[in-house]
Amino acid sequence: MSAPREIVAQALTAAAFAPFGDLLDCAGAPDRLINAGRCGRYHDRARLDFGPEGRAGLSIFNAVPRELPYLLDLLERHPEGSQAFLPMTSNPFLVIVAPDLGDRPGVPQAFLTAPHQGINLYRGTWHGVLTPLAGPGIFAVVDRIGATPNLDEYTLDRPYMIRAQPA
Numbered sequence: 703m704s705a706p707r708e709i710v711a712q713a714l715t716a717a718a719f720a721p722f723g724d725l726l727d728c729a730g731a732p733d734r735l736i737n738a739g740r741c742g743r744y745h746d747r748a749r750l751d752f753g754p755e756g757r758a759g760l761s762i763f764n765a766v767p768r769e770l771p772y773l774l775d776l777l778e779r780h781p782e783g784s785q786a787f788l789p790m791t792s793n794p795f796l797v798i799v800a801p802d803l804g805d806r807p808g809v810p811q812a813f814l815t816a817p818h819q820g821i822n823l824y825r826g827t828w829h830g831v832l833t834p835l836a837g838p839g840i841f842a843v844v845d846r847i848g849a850t851p852n853l854d855e856y857t858l859d860r861p862y863m864i865r866a867q868p869a
């Protein structure tokens with residue numbers, strides 16, 4: 703078995719994540735001030751999509767924290783809907799995404815979130831499953847609820863080892 707390929711995680715930025723989804727945070731000035739100026743509204747910041755046969759759902763995930771270096775051997779996508787992960791703590795999490803090569807993912811990219819950052823994965827974006835890096839791994843998740851399948855999984859024939867720094 704050949705050694706896993708290495709990926710060094712990078713800090714999550716809106717520009718780097720733009721091909722894959724939305725970065726959800728309170729960076730910069732709000733779009734609107736509401737509540738008598740006591741609240742900044744960062745308005746309509748995610749491209750949500752639940753397909754013609756689905757509806758929006760809000761779930762709570764309690765995921766087991768993982769550690770770096772992290773062995774990535776599976777990627778998935780939701781062809782029928784977007785998926786947003788909003789941490790309910792200030793803990794960082796690992797975000798793994800990959801371009802689509804048609805029926806399989808391309809080379810993944812790994813990102814580390816800063817506190818109070820969430821993400822929305824565009825419909826069909828290849829990604830690693832939710833990967834908190836500290837406990838509790840509690841997230842609000844907005845994604846598609848529907849009766850038809852919405853999950854493609856791809857097992858990597860050669861895994862990646864994701865590191866915070868080069869080995």
Ligand SMILES: NC(=O)N[C@@H](O)C(=O)O
Pocket residue numbers: 778785829830831832
């Ligand atoms: N399966 C599920 O609800 N979650 C995954 O899609 C994930 O991205 O974590």
Ligand code: NI
Pocket residue numbers: 778780785829831
């Ligand atoms: Ni998913």
